Amino acid sequence: MTTTPVVRAEHLRKAYGSTVAVADVSLSVERGEIYGVLGRNGAGKTTTVEMIAGLRRPDGGTVSVLGLDPTTHAAALHQKVGLQLQESAMPDRLRVREALDLYASFYADPADPADLLDLLGLTAKRDAAFKDLSGGQKQRLSVALALVGRPELAILDELTTGLDPHARRETWAVVEAIRDAGVTIMLVTHLMEEAERLCDRIALIASGRVAAVGTPAQIVALAHGEQVLRVRPAAPVADDVLLAALTGVPGVRDARVEDRALVVHGGGAVVQDVLVALARHDVRTSDVRLERASLEDAFVSLTGVGPDDPAPALQTAGSATEV
Ligand SMILES: Nc1ncnc2c1ncn2[C@@H]1O[C@H](COP(=O)(O)OP(=O)(O)OP(=O)(O)O)[C@@H](O)[C@H]1O
Numbered sequence: 001m002t003t004t005p006v007v008r009a010e011h012l013r014k015a016y017g018s019t020v021a022v023a024d025v026s027l028s029v030e031r032g033e034i035y036g037v038l039g040r041n042g043a044g045k046t047t048t049v050e051m052i053a054g055l056r057r058p059d060g061g062t063v064s065v066l067g068l069d070p071t072t073h074a075a076a077l078h079q080k081v082g083l084q085l086q087e088s089a090m091p092d093r094l095r096v097r098e099a100l101d102l103y104a105s106f107y108a109d110p111a112d113p114a115d116l117l118d119l120l121g122l123t124a125k126r127d128a129a130f131k132d133l134s135g136g137q138k139q140r141l142s143v144a145l146a147l148v149g150r151p152e153l154a155i156l157d158e159l160t161t162g163l164d165p166h167a168r169r170e171t172w173a174v175v176e177a178i179r180d181a182g183v184t185i186m187l188v189t190h191l192m193e194e195a196e197r198l199c200d201r202i203a204l205i206a207s208g209r210v211a212a213v214g215t216p217a218q219i220v221a222l223a224h225g226e227q228v229l230r231v232r233p234a235a236p237v238a239d240d241v242l243l244a245a246l247t248g249v250p251g252v253r254d255a256r257v258e259d260r261a262l263v264v265h266g267g268g269a270v271v272q273d274v275l276v277a278l279a280r281h282d283v284r285t286s287d288v289r290l291e292r293a294s295l296e297d298a299f300v301s302l303t304g305v306g307p308d309d310p311a312p313a314l315q316t317a318g319s320a321t322e323v
Contacts, residue, residue: 006184013060021047023208034185036199044208045188082151092131107149116144136167157188229264232287245281
């Protein structure tokens with residue numbers, strides 16, 4: 001039996017002036033899943049979910065959320081979609097319970113604020129002012145506010161950024177509890193570990209496009225399946241001739257010449273295919289080395305971001321690998 005996806009986005013595109021934030025994004029989120037939108041800073045994740053939430057009008061493509069078009073059914077979707085955006089700010093002196101009561105007043109049938117405080121571990125902080133909350137407590141309050149309208153879909157953007165590992169883990173448990181309560185979740189993150197731990201499926205976004213979609217295991221397998229082949233021609237061959245020999249070879253994701261050796265990143269039967277292609281172009285090889293790519297190599301390759309790209313290098317925050 002097939003069910004209608006909660007979110008269906010097809011060929012979304014959005015530019016800010018000459019900056020193309022989202023070039024071509026298609027994805028579909030099924031009911032009840034935690035769907036990760038994973039990518040580096042600036043990859044286009046926030047712009048994508050803002051279009052899904054109806055906060056930005058796409059320049060191209062279509063979006064359907066719970067069967068409705070967010071640009072024309074904003075009011076109806078406001079009642080059904082909970083949104084937690086990056087770094088939500090509140091007036092300093094607003095108390096936790098007051099914030100919840102205020103947001104609850106926007107909805108016809110809000111959740112019980114006491115239940116939400118309980119779910120998010122904020123009951124002891126109900127009378128605390130916003131400015132006196134820790135980073136993790138502020139984040140959890142922003143999630144409570146996103147849930148107060150009893151949404152069918154919750155969009156959580158960079159939920160654990162800036163949190164220490166303990167607060168991060170607590171927040172992850174909350175996300176799982178929300179899903180167990182029947183809410184479909186879109187989780188925007190640049191933390192590989194977070195996506196791996198929480199998400200049923202992940203769309204890996206790079207340069208405004210979907211680089212890969214799959215379960216965390218599939219994405220990791222894809223990443224770990226990455227190979228790096230280093231081939232040195234037996235006699236000098238011009239760089240462009242070497243690279244031209246690889247045109248159309250399946251499995252090749254990146255190729256360059258380094259110190260007269262051809263360095264190829266790819267997956268599948270890339271080793272065999274590259275050697276056959278070189279032989280076909282009469283390039284004899286004197287030295288062939290196969291390296292298993294690091295996770296960093298694999299993600300660079302999967303996301304199509306080269307080492308000379310101005311994007312920040314991969315970092316490790318706590319134990320999480322950042323993409
Ligand atoms: N309001 C805006 N005006 C102009 N450019 C913008 C605007 N919002 C985003 N951009 C640019 O669009 C690109 C994608 O940004 P976006 O925020 O969607 O990416 P992201 O993957 O969510 O990154 P981050 O995690 O850093 O928020 C970036 O180059 C960003 O600088």
